[in-house]
Amino acid sequence: MILQLNNIFKWVNSGGQRIFLLKDIDLEVKEGEFISVMGPSGSGKSTLLNIIGMLDNFNEGAYNFLDEPIHKLKEKHRANIYKQYIGFVFQAYHLIDELTVYENLEMPLLYKKISASERKALVADMLDRFNIVGKKDLFPTQLSGGQQQLVGIARALITKPKLILADEPTGNLNSKQGEEIMELFKQLNNEGVTIIQVTHSEKNATYGSRIINLLDGRII
Structure with missing residues (x-):
């Protein structure tokens, strides 16, 4: 088991009322899974991803990542875990x-x-893998959206992470580039990397081995 969320609640206070972003989320992810998270805008998909990625805190519940109780750790310890x-x-x-x-x-x-x-x-290997050797001395603003996305993905992969979290990874790409990215994710998943992606695309979702649907902050 790479991670486990138990009874996760996340809310914001507005005008004396609690507005729930996530309600009672239970989720277990095994190592090597490829999960697609789907749901309408505002259903809590990005919030869920940010909590899994330790970029965001939650109000109630427990989160274990590789048997570490994330909800009990200090900020610095948490940061070390996600960087690693x-x-x-x-x-x-x-x-x-x-x-x-x-x-x-x-x-x-x-x-x-x-x-x-x-x-x-490692950098040379990534430049090669993504066919961007010729772009290595350029700045992001000199690249097309598709090329920037490739660099973003290469940067996410360079540390050989155990878990990849992707928020609409093909959102700004044309269909051919989008397909290349999804094929790459599939290949990484075959190599044993666990992937959780948030997507609006039915087609992209089918690359996953499991689809989780969110509605109003709940898994349905």
Whole structure:
């Protein structure tokens, strides 16, 4: 079991009332699963992903990740866990505009205290795998949306995470690029990486081995 959510509630207070973003979420994810999370806008999909990725806290419930009780850990310990095991792929890329493609890819490796020669090899490998060798000295703003997304995915994968969280990973791509990304995810999943993706696309959802439907913050 890679992670377990038990009775997770998340709410915000507004005008003296609790507005629930997630209600009573129970979820177990086994290592090597490929899960698609679907549901209308505002159903809590991104909130769920952010809680799993430890970017967001919750108000009630328990979260265990690789047998660590995340809800009991201090911020710093939590951050170490997600930097070590989780790769994020966002629709909005989240690349650092002041850094070149090469430097963007190298960034997560610096956190992990990986030697310079190994960093060089890992970045070269990713540039190659994504056919972006020719783009390594460009800045994100000089790339098309599709290329930025590829760099974002390469950056998420470079640390060889156990779990990839993808929020609408093909949202800004044309259908051919989108298909390439999904095929890549499938290949990674075959190599043993656990993947949880949020998607609106029925087609993308079918790449997963299991679909979870959210409505008004609940799993239905």
